[in-house]
Amino acid sequence: MYNAFFGFHTSPFNLSPDPAFFFRSMQHEEALANLIYGVQSRKGFIVLTGEVGTGKTTMLECLRDYLYAQRIEFAFVFNSRITPAEFFEMVAYDLDLRGGKSKTEVLYALNDLLLHQSSNGNTSVLIVDEAHNLEWDVLEEIRMLGNFENRHGKLLQVILAGQPELDRKLDAPNLRQLKQRIVLRCQLKPFQQADTVEYIEARMAVARLENQQIFSTELLAEVHLRSQGIPRVINAICDNLLLTAFALEAPSATMEMLEEVTEDMRLEWPGRRLRIRSGATPDPVRESPHYTRGD
16 A cells, blocks of 8 residues: 555565565574575474564575475475374375375385485475474374485485474473484574664665665664564564555654554563553453564
């Protein structure tokens, strides 16, 4: 709605993960480099963790682009609330494995694919998003896939991405064998203030607005505080700020607009508790610190 008004070529603060807007902060650059290195070096198991909204899925989208470009076969499991049978069905579908859907048939077909890829000097990858939701029996099946290997390394590279609960789950005694197989760990943390400012301005530049004058330095600092450095929340705040400014035909956003936006989003941040409007009934879901419209 506001793109033409401000001169954007595309919406700069979409909540959908888009590699075109990938912000190469030091930690994101390092994490992506580790993922690619782990795949290239056939390290086996790699874990990527981060709080909700810190950019894990965008990171995986960038990795998928790399795998497509390198013509590396991969399976992407995006729904982690599955049974072992459903897990093997999803792997078989993504890798286009022929010969049936039972676990045994999938494993034989997978073995043939991995050996064929290896003989051509290639590897294969399994990516599991939201891995913190995986049940123990599915994690155990994933661990067993680590047995596909030869003298040159692991034939299947497994990337488990999830919230910090994944690290805690992997610390459980019954998963110690899987934990021992993890060679690389990457963690995404909320931005520092300087990163938040660069992130916002970088996204606006990608949307064709260089040297933006819409958000003042003071406003950007306040956006960082109220978002607590979470990229997804930053996007939601900035998107709503631009929409509010557009509705008022204002060339720039103000602190008053920010106050209205964060009140509507029911955000809380250090030193500030949510003010429930008179007569309003508290909603425990919307009062989550990281609640955003559309969640």
